[in-house]
Amino acid sequence: MIQFFRVQKTFGREMEALRDVSLDIRKGEFVFLTGPSGAGKTTLLRLIFRDLLPTAGQILVAGRNVVRLPGREVPALRRMLGVIFQDCRLLMDRTVAENLHVVARALGTAEEEARRKIGYLLRQVGLLHRANQSPSSLSGGEQQRVAIARALMNDPLILLADEPTGNLDAELATDVIRLLRELNARGMTILLATHNAALVSDQAKRTVVLKAGRVVADNGA
Amino acid sequence: MRLPRLGALLGDTLVNLRRGGWGGLAAVGAIGVCSLILGCLWLLTVNLQAILSDWRAQFEVVVFLRDDITAEQRERLRRWLHAEAAVADVQYTSKEEALALFKREVRGQASLLEGLGENPLPASFQLRIREGHQTGTALRAFATALERLEGVEEVLYGREWVDQVGRLVSVLQVAGWAVGTILGGAAIFIVANTIRLAVYARAEEIEVLRLVGATRGYIRAPFILEGFFQGLLGGGVALLLLFAGYRFVVWRLGLAPPGLLGLGGGRFLEPLQVAGLLLTGAVLGGAGSLLSVRRFLKA
């Protein structure tokens, strides 16, 4: 589903964020991407959704060569991906439902279908009763669940999560991970970056460890 | 584009315009001022050109004849004039006709005629000159040749005046382009700046849209439309002010002695030119926002 072939990413002249990374993530896998701060986790994720281009190497996502992808096909690539961040990036001047609706509109989803989907996803993340409130009135864990629901609005094949539990205490973090595992159980490929070792050790999942831009361990390759 | 999509787009644009607040007003104002000044120059040019072409159509050279001209000399002169390429038409006015005409013109002011002993008015030929031969040099040469002919007293033509108006029109046109370029650039800059602020104000939303795979067009369209509407609005305001100013000037000139600049009738911009002025505003606004969006919205 996601393949890295000898990928290298250098910022400026010196900053080698990724050095010779090769990786193969198969459909339906749940992969933890760990490593110390500055190891290159975020950089790796950004390469996948074409927020960055690699300095060298090739990247295939769902069969498409992301590196060679013409600019006008980038939206189509991103429609196959759901992306969530540590800071949920919710729009605080809209309601929870409106935050999802923005996506529906951007994707040209018909109004009826959009409403049905928003209801379905909010129920799935357990926040239907909060649909008409502002995200600012929600807890950190609830906000992250809204962000997940939003990332699911385009029915992604792959979910990319960058420190989704970074702002959450252990209990809420476990909630979010449980939600992601449910999604994974239904077939979604998930790549989750975190430097929270405790979070990873709880899960018997494939773990890729990055250090200074290199893959130093991968228990599933 | 499907209709609901269009509706949503317009909705977005309106929201942006409203959020723009004072910045948006500055953009509308800048385009308004720019369009207004351009409109003034344009209106002036249009009117002067109208006067000029009226004047050219009835452009006359008057050849006054000596009182002692013989009938034979006069006929030779007439033939010469008819043969001349520059002359479109020749009219003869005898001394008697000239006096009758004069009497008619000054009717009601009989005292003017009292001092008139015998008829002091000369006979004359009125020549209409073809368009291509109305330049200053051509006329001067023509007049000099005429004055050497037998029986000719004096040749009159109002070339200076026409040339000056013509020069004024070209100066106005050059000024229009210069002022237009400078003000247009400034207006584009101001619009670009408001749109930049609008883009920043919606940075978070734009980021979300980018991530979920919204197309570039979808993300950019509301901003470009916003600039376009600001421009259209600015152009519209300018047009209203221009029209009001025009009516005022026509009214003032109506009170002034008739014939001053010959503007009594006056003319406003044609519908197509009105549309052109509005479009200028809209294009300036659109260009400003496009510039900003290209600069501040990454792909």
Ligand SMILES: Nc1ncnc2c1ncn2[C@@H]1O[C@H](COP(=O)(O)OP(=O)(O)OP(=O)(O)O)[C@@H](O)[C@H]1O
């Ligand atoms: N845009 C950039 N310009 C220059 N250097 C960058 C840029 N983005 C990241 N880096 C550098 O690349 C290296 C990897 O950064 P990255 O954000 O991928 O690390 P990370 O593993 O996500 O760290 P963290 O756990 O703190 O989020 C870091 O040293 C970072 O300073």
Ligand SMILES: [Mg+2]
């Ligand atoms: Mg990171």
